[in-house]
Every structure is written in structure tokens, then in C-alpha cells.
Amino acid sequence: MTDADAYRDFVSARLDRLRRTGYLLCGDWHTADDLVSAALIKLYRHWRRVSTMDNLDGYLHRVLVRVWLDERRRPWRRELPYAVPPDAAAAGVATDERLALLAHLAELPPRRRAVLVLRFFLDLSVEQTAEAMGCSTGTVKSQTARALDAMRARLIPAGEPEEARWTS
Numbered sequence: 001m002t003d004a005d006a007y008r009d010f011v012s013a014r015l016d017r018l019r020r021t022g023y024l025l026c027g028d029w030h031t032a033d034d035l036v037s038a039a040l041i042k043l044y045r046h047w048r049r050v051s052t053m054d055n056l057d058g059y060l061h062r063v064l065v066r067v068w069l070d071e072r073r074r075p076w077r078r079e080l081p082y083a084v085p086p087d088a089a090a091a092g093v094a095t096d097e098r099l100a101l102l103a104h105l106a107e108l109p110p111r112r113r114a115v116l117v118l119r120f121f122l123d124l125s126v127e128q129t130a131e132a133m134g135c136s137t138g139t140v141k142s143q144t145a146r147a148l149d150a151m152r153a154r155l156i157p158a159g160e161p162e163e164a165r166w167t168s
Contacts (some may be wrong), residue, residue, distance in 0.1 A: 003047055003051070004114070006047075006051060007047050007051070010051075010056070011040060011043075014057070014060070015036070016098075017037055018036045018039070018040075018060070018064065019032055019033065020032075020121075021061070021117060021121065022035040022036045022064060022068070022120060023167060024105070024113075024121050024145050025065070025068045025113065025114060025117055026068060026071075027102060027105070027106040033072075034065065034071075035064060035067050035068050035071065038067045038071075039060065039063045039064040042063050043059075043063060043139055044061055044068070055061045055128075055131075058124075058131055059123065059134055061124070061132045062131065062132040062133070062134065065114050065118065065132055065133055066127070066134070068114070069110055069111070071155060072110045077163055083157070085111050100155070101155070103149055103152075104154045104155060105151070106151060107150075107154070108147055108151070109165065111133070111143055112143050112144075112146060112147035112150070114133060114145055115129060115133070115143040115145070116139055116144070116148070116151075118132055118133070119140075119144055126140050126141060126144075131160040
């Protein structure tokens with residue numbers, strides 16, 4: 001099997017999951033496709049070296065997160081979106097709860113959002129997440145705690161009793 005065939009097989013088996021991960025990071029399917037494309041180009045450039053790694057999936061997730069964080073720093077990403085999107089969503093595509101959760105996820109800062117996606121969507125351990133993000137395990141833990149607190153504060157109404165906040 002040639003290097004190109006091995007790369008093609010590797011990518012084919014993971015493409016859908018990478019797209020979903022990209023979507024969870026950025027909240028837009030078109031941008032997610034761009035992120036995945038950029039990450040796969042970077043992976044292919046170094047395929048001979050990285051194809052022998054033990055944790056190639058972890059490496060690819062790290063590349064994807066870094067591409068997304070780099071993209072967030074670009075000046076044209078600072079544009080403000082419309083308050084109401086010009087196109088209406090198709091009826092019955094997603095529930096209100098799912099849309100609300102995605103909206104709250106989109107409001108988080110990039111690193112906190114990345115931590116939640118890696119930890120809870122991709123089910124990575126703290127150590128794997130730290131490796132993917134290029135930070136310490138303590139940073140992953142603190143970012144996870146802060147992101148979850150922010151999500152809870154947005155999702156649980158302020159008037160609910162304290163016991164209800166921790167039992168749900």
C-alpha cells in the first residue's frame with residue numbers, strides 16, 4: 001500500500017467525525033469544511049512522519065483545534081453576524097433545546113469551547129485533551145470547569161432553587 005492509499009484510507013474512515021467536530025468548534029458547516037480541509041492538508045504534508053505515530057487521531061484533533069484557533073484570530077472573523085439570519089431553518093430539523101445548546105456553546109470563548117468539544121463530544125481524557133490543545137492538564141481542568149459553569153448559568157433559569165441546579 002502506498003502512502004497516498006494509507007492516507008486516503010485513514011481520512012475516509014474519519015471524515016464524518018472530523019466534520020462534526022469542526023462544526024461543534026465553529027458552529028457553521030461551511031467553516032467546518034474549511035477547517036477540516038486545512039487540517040487534512042497539514043496532515044498530508046507530514047504524512048510520512050506522522051503515519052507511524054501511536055496516537056494519530058489525537059494528532060489530527062490537535063491540528064484541527066489549532067487550525068480553528070488560528071482561524072478565530074483572523075481579522076475578518078471579527079465581523080458581527082446578523083441578529084436574524086436571512087434564511088429560515090427547515091422545520092423539524094433540530095429541537096429548540098439542541099439549538100439553544102449550540103447557541104450557548106457558540107458564545108463560549110474558543111479555548112473553553114474546544115475543551116468541551118474534545119472532552120465531551122470526542123470523549124478524550126484530560127491528558128489527551130491537554131495534548132491536543134498544547135497545554136497543561138491543569139489548564140484543561142480549569143477551562144472545563146469554567147466552561148461548564150458558564151453553560152449551566154445560561155441553561156438553568158436564575159429563579160430556580162439551588163438544589164434544582166445540581167440535580168439536573
